[in-house]
Amino acid sequence: MVLAPHIQFQGDSGARDRARRITGSPALRVVGRRLLAAIPVLIGVTFVTFAVMSALPNDTAQAILGLHASPSAVAALNHTLGLDQPFWQRYWHWLVNVLHGNLGTTVEGSSVNHELAIHVPTTLGLLLYALVVSVVLAIIVATLAARRPNGIVDRLSLVVSMLGLSTAPYVFAFLLIIVFAVKLNWFPVLSGPVTGPGSFFKNLTLPACAIGFGLFAIYTRLLRADIVEQMQREDYIVTAKAKGVAPWRVLTRHALRNSMFNLITVIGLNLGGLVGAAAIIETIFQVQGIGNDLLTGIANHDAPLVEGITLIFALVTVLGNLLADLAYAALDPRIRYGRSNA
C-alpha cells in the first residue's frame, strides 16, 4: 500500500516522459504546426469557392426545375435548399455543418457525404495510380538518360518528354482510346465500376496513363537535369568514384537520392493541378469519380457538392505538401525540422 503511490508515480512519470518525447518530437511539432496552418487555408479555399458559386448569374432552383416551372415552385425549392438566405448565413451554416461532419445535401437531394464516400476512393485511386506510375517511370528513364548525357536513351527520353509536355491530356486520352481500346481491345473506352484489383487495373489504366503522361514528362526532365548536375559538379561523386565505387552504384545510390528534392517539391505542387486533369479525364472515360461530379456540380450550380469536392482536393493538396516536406527529412539526414542549423 505504501509503495502504491510510488509505483503510481513511476507509472505517471514514464507515461509523462513518453508523452514528452512524443510531443517534443520536432517532426511532430512541424506536422502539428502545418496542420494548424492548413485550417485557415481550407477555410479560405472553401470561402472563395462559395463566393464564386454564389456570384454566378443563375437560379439554381430554376435550373433544376426547368423552363416550365412555376415561380411558386422555384421559390419553394430555393427555400428548401436554403438559397433564399443571405450569402454569409449560408456559408456559416455550411461551415458549422462541416465541423459536425455533415457536408450538406446536393441540389438533387442526395447526401454529399454519401456521394463523396462512393466516388472519392475511385478518384484518389486513379490519381495515386497516375502519380505512382509516372514517378516510377520518370525515375527509371531519368536515371538511364542521365547515365550517358546526350546518348540515345537521353535523346529519346527528350523526344518523349517533349511530346508529353506539348500534348494536352484529353488529346492523349483519345489517342490511347484509339490504340488500346478500339484497335487492340485491351482496355475499355468506358470505365465500369471498380470492385477489386482486376477491375481497378482494367478500368483505370487508360485514364491513369492519360493523366500521368504529362507528369512523367515533367518529372523526367527535372530529375534528369538534377542527376546530371549532381554527377558533374558534386565533390562527393568524385570521392565515391575515386574510392572505386561502381559507376552504376554512384548513380543510383548517391546521385539519384540527392537529386530527388526538386522532384518531391514539384510532385507536392502538382497535386492541386491534378484536380483539373481528373475532371476532364474522368468525363472522357466516364469514371465515376469526384472529378466527374465536380463538372456536374458546376453545371448544376450545386454549391454543396462543389464545396465538398473542393474541400477534399484542398485537403489532399495540403496533406501532399506536408508529406513532401517530411520526405525531405527522410531523404536527407541533415534536415531536422525544429532544430537550429547552427
Place this chain on the structure above:
Amino acid sequence: MSMRTACLAGAAALVLTTAAACSSGGSSSPGATPSNGSSTSPSSTAAPVAGGSITVLESSGYAGAWTTLDPAENKEGAATQDFMTAIYGQLFELGTGGKIIPDLATGYTFSPDAKTVTITLRQGVKFTDGTPFNAQAVYSNWMRDLGPIGIKNGLNPPWLVAMQKAPKGSPPGTAEPALPSAITVTGPYTIVVHQIAPNGAFIDQLFDSIPNWIASPTALQKEGASFGQNPVGAGPFEVATNTPNDELVVKKNPGYWQTGHPYLDQITFKTVGSDEAAYEAMLANEGQVYEDMSTTQLINESQSHFTVDNNLGTSPYDLQLNTAVPPFNNPKARQAIYAATNFAPILQHLFGSRYPTTESFTGPGGICYEQNVPGYQGYDPTLAKQLIQQSGLNKVTIQLGTIAISTAQESMQALATEWEQIGLKVNEQSWPLSGLISAFEANGGKSWESMVQTAGAYDPAGGVGVGFRFTSGSPFSGVHDPKLDTLLGEAQGSTNLATRCGFYDQAAEYIARNYYGPFYFTFSPANISVHGVSGPGLTTPLASVAVVPTIPWEDVSYNPSGS
C-alpha cells in the same frame, strides 16, 4: 546517333502510332464494318430477330443524367424519355410519318367544343408487379402529376384544367393542384379530361410529357420514396439495375401486352461524356446505339462505320427580338436584321447543310410545316444597310445572347460575324440554362435585346412551341401582340388539322410581316447504331417531339449476324 537522327526516329514512331490509330475500320469491332457511305443500314429492312441485348449510349449532358425514374418526381423531363418509355411504355406513341399510335391507350375522342377528351385504355394489361393497369391507375398518376408532388418538382404540365386556389396569404410554393373533378373515371378503362378552354392539341401534348408514363399505384405506395430507384410500370422492360447518372439495365417484361414484343432481352443504357467518347466506344463495340449525336464531323465519319439516322426536326432555331425595348421596338430595326442575315452559307459551313432552312416555327417532322412564308423578308444587303441607317442600328451595340450549347453558340457567332460585315456592332453572350432564364427575366423582361433560341415542337402548341417564344403571357417571349395571341389560341383550339394549320400559316405570315423574329434552320441530332440494329428512330426516321424522337424500344431488334 546524332540528335537529328534521334528526333527523326521519335517523330517517325509518333507518325506510325498516329497513323495506326487513325486508320479506318477495326477488325476487332463488329460494329466497324464499312458501308457504302449511305446512312441506311443494309439490315434496316431485314425482319426483326427476337433476343439479344444492346448497350445504348446516352450523353451525360442530356439523356445520360438522371436521378429518379418516378415520373412525377422526374426533374429531367423529356431528357429521360428513353428510360421512361422502356419502363412505363406510353399511352400514345408518335409513330413514323407523324401517326398517333395507341399503346397503353386504345383511342380518344374530343367533344365538339374540343374541351373534353375521352380516352379509352387497353384491357388486360398488368404492371410488372402483377397489379392491373386501368383507368383508376391513370387517374391516380395524373392527379399525382398535377398535384403537390408534380408541382413541387416543377412538373405542373400545361394542362388547361381547373386548379384549386391556394388560400390567401399562403407562403410561396403552396401547391395549386388540379381540381379532383378536372379528371373523371367513367369506366374501368375510360377516363375523361375536362379542360377549361378548347384544346385540339391535347394528345400531341402528351408525347414526351410526364402524364404519358403511368406508374403502378400499388408499387408507388409500397416503395414510397425509393420508387424512383425501383420503378414499376407496364412497359416493355423492367428495371434490373439502376445506378443514377451512370448505368441503367432493363430486362424484357415477360408479361408485356404486345405478343412477340419486345424483341430484345436486355438493354443497358450507359452514360458517356461526349460525342467523341461515344464514337470511340461504338468503334470498340462497347455500345450498339448512340443517341443525339450533334457533332457534324463525327456524324459524317460515322456514316463509314454505322447506320446514321437523320431524324426529322421539328424545332427551328430562330432569333428572338425583344419588341418591348430599343432597338427592336422599331420595326425598321427588326426588318434590318432580317435583311442582313443570309443563313444558307452559315448552314453550309457550320453543319454541312445537314439541316433544312425554314421561315416559320415548324420543321419537316412536325404538323403544319411551312418552309417558305409569304411576306418573309429575305437577305438583301442593300436594303439592310439603308434600314440600319434609318433605324439608327449603326449607332448602338446589339446585345445578342444564347444558351451555352455548341450549336447555338456557333450559330450566334456566325450571325454576329455576318452582321459585323454589314456594319453592325454586336456584343455576344451565352449562358447555361439557369443564366439564360435569369437573362430573360431580369428587369421585368426588359434587359435582353436579341436571343438565338429554338421555337417549335412536333405540334406547335406543345413543348417549347411557338407560344413559348411569341405570346404575351410567356416570360420567354419578346412579342406582346394580342392579335398574334388570338391567332395562336385559335390554332390550338381546333381539333381539325386543316383548320389548325390554316391558323398557324396565318400566324407565321403575321410574324414575318411584323418582323417579330427570323427563323433559320431545323436542328435535329442524329442517332447512330451499329449494323444489325433495327427499329424506328434508328433505321427509319421518326419525328422529333421537341428536339429528339422518342424511340419505341419494344420495336428495336438486334441481329449481329445480320450485319
